Amino acid sequence: xxxxxxxxxxxxxxxxxxxxxxxxxxxxxxxxxxxxxxxxxxxxxxxxxxxxxxxxxxxxxxxxxxxxxxxxxxxxxxxxxxxxxxxxxxxxxxxxxxxxxxxxxxxxxxxxxxxxxxxxxxxxxxxxxxxxxxxxxxxxxxxxxxxxxxxxxxxxxxx
Numbered sequence: 019x020x021x022x023x024x025x026x027x028x029x030x031x032x033x034x035x036x037x038x039x040x041x042x043x044x045x046x047x048x049x050x051x052x053x054x055x056x057x058x059x060x061x062x063x064x065x066x067x068x069x070x071x072x073x074x075x076x077x078x079x080x081x082x083x084x085x086x087x088x089x090x091x092x093x094x095x096x097x098x099x100x101x102x103x104x105x106x107x108x109x110x111x112x113x114x115x116x117x118x119x120x121x122x123x124x125x126x127x128x129x130x131x132x133x134x135x136x137x138x139x140x141x142x143x144x145x146x147x148x149x150x151x152x153x154x155x156x157x158x159x160x161x162x163x164x165x166x167x168x169x170x171x172x173x174x175x176x177x
Contacts, residue, residue, distance in 0.1 A: 053120040055144035063146035068136035069102025074129045092124045100162045112140045
């Protein structure tokens with residue numbers, strides 16, 4: 019029996035007396051998951067990323083880790099590399115399960131922009147990885163190139 023139905027049954031028997039009990043029952047029985055991370059600008063995410071690329075998910079699976087935690091692995095057909103080198107056309111991306119671990123809820127046949135941070139094998143919602151509509155790919159790509167070119171010019175002393 020779902021928890022809210024059980025709580026309603028308690029309230030029906032003695033409404034005034036058991037309303038507190040039902041409320042306490044519901045608040046204690048629910049699980050809570052949260053993903054929290056410090057805010058960062060889009061520019062910071064671009065500059066922190068070792069690689070940025072756009073691809074379409076072709077397959078995915080849940081992998082059981084030896085430490086008892088699970089993660090998701092998806093294969094992407096990469097069709098646009100914005101930053102980074104040696105990104106295979108078919109590449110494997112790992113993420114958390116999305117239950118408070120900041121994992122991405124990948125969907126097969128959907129297109130994503132991937133921000134891969136240096137030294138981290140996983141992608142998360144806080145690093146900038148997200149679905150991207152094919153209509154927005156060109157404008158997002160231009161914006162990323164502008165930010166990257168601005169950084170190159172500053173580091174060369176042109177600005």
